[in-house]
Amino acid sequence: MRILQVVHQFLPERVGGTEVYTLGLSKGLIERGHRAAIFHRAPDPPGLEKSAWDGITTYRAGAGPMTAWSVFRANFGNRGLSNALSKAIADFRPDLIHWQHLMGLPLSLVAQAERAGIPSLMTLHDYWIICANAQLLTNYDHSLCTGPRQGGLNCARCAIARAGAPFLWPVAPILLPLFLRRRRLLRRELARISHFISPSRYLQQQAIAWGVDDGLLSHLPNGIDVTGVRPRAPHRDGTVHFAYIGGLAPQKGVHVLIEAFNDLERDATLEIYGDSTQFPDYDRRLRTLARSPHITFGGRLDRDGVWRVMSEADALLVSSIWYENAPVVMQEACAAKIPMVTSKLGALGEWVHDGVNGLLVPPGDVRQWRAALRRLVDEPGLLAHLEANALPPVPLAAHFDQVESMYTQLVAEKHNAEPAPIQENR
Secondary structure: OEEEEEEOOOOOOOOOHHHHHHHHHHHHHHHOOOEEEEEEEEOOOOEEEEEEEOOEEEEEEEOOOOOHHHHHHHOOOOHHHHHHHHHHHHHHOOOEEEEOOOOOOOOOHHHHHHHOOOOEEEEOOOOOOOOOOOOOEOOOOOOEOOOOOHHHHHHHHHHHHHOOOHHHHHHHHHHHHHHHHHHHHHHHHHOOOOEEEEOOHHHHHHHHHHOOOHHHEEEOOOOEOOOOOOOOOOOOOOOEEEEEEOOOOHHHOHHHHHHHHHOOOOOEEEEEEOOOOOOHHHHHHHHHHOOOOOEEEEEOOOHHHHHHHHHHOOEEEEOOOOOOOOOHHHHHHHHHOOOEEEEOOHHHHHOOOEOOOEEEEOOOOHHHHHHHHHHHHHOOOHHHHHHHOOOOOOEHHHHHHHHHHHHHHHHHHHOOOOOOOOOOOO
16 A cells, blocks of 8 residues: 655654654554655745655655744645645555644645545544644643633634733634634544544543544554663662653643652652753753752653663653643553653543552642652652553554554545454554
8 A cells, every 4th residue: 555644744853752653654554565655844945845754755845934823824725735735646646645633734635635536544643623732731821721612712812822912812802713714624624534543542532522423533552662672770779760751841841840859858869851952941940940959951862762761760750731642651661661650631541550550640739749759769669569560562563553454444445345344442
């Protein structure tokens, strides 16, 4: 089969979970004898450039700088991006399109694929179909959000805050038609997609509540490549070593960890790993907050570095204050058999069972986080108990098997074959 992956952004400009997953899936398909290519928006001058990344054919669709407004506006139509997809389809001739993300792309691309007779499916990597921010986290006070309210008035307020123009709040009602139109467009275009994948049960429930047909939505956790996992190396120096690995962004709640650890007053260390250049203001805030001499910042890790840190740490901390969907680091922790302390929020509890393989803590609650860290320092045998009950990760090969089966099913349906029904991971 010839599979075209469509994603909102890609390497080298953007490196995140969706981008890394898209690349890994494409490489896995090629290893299985299929043809794979990636179409993505790029911050280039308008036009289409056929290139390659890590051996995968890429179609870079230039549409200028990716500002918040240009990304939002593109959903309503962008002739240049639409023409670029038409050229990519004509060149690659895909049997199926896998929509990884449509933020910053015209929603009409789905209709283009339908008119070309190409079946498609979509992975829901975040809450973008519900929330234009994709995270259900407000721009004005960084609080959790349940989605559009009052006809989308809260969404208009978010847009004004993101633009850095709070003085425009009185005119928020003028923006309501935009968000109503976005919702109508999403419902119309997503109805053309044959099947959906959700990596978490939580997002699956949210998408069904929004309007996705539950019969067309499969729960399929992302798989991970466990090559390079190192044996655990328990510490014997009487010190508990905590580690954070992930984005250094406000919604990740790293400030909560630092405030909790500052007053721990126990034999422990906290190592923080992440790219300090993505949100430099937040990075400076974190370093200012870190009063304890036992807090260190280790920068961004490569794959080998992730496995090294997990083999040496006693517990991994996941402090997100937004509804995480399927953070790769949690499956990596399962593979490394390292206990986790995580926020009791969204899909995070699907990988951590409180008191079994980790501890669940109310998000953003510094006092409760401090208490959880103290438990791991003070209670003999607790870390060993949690480590012994680590959940198994989903092997990458098993994940690819199920995705490949879905592809086969949808292509067979297009050609009026007699396919087996799509199997959901239940």
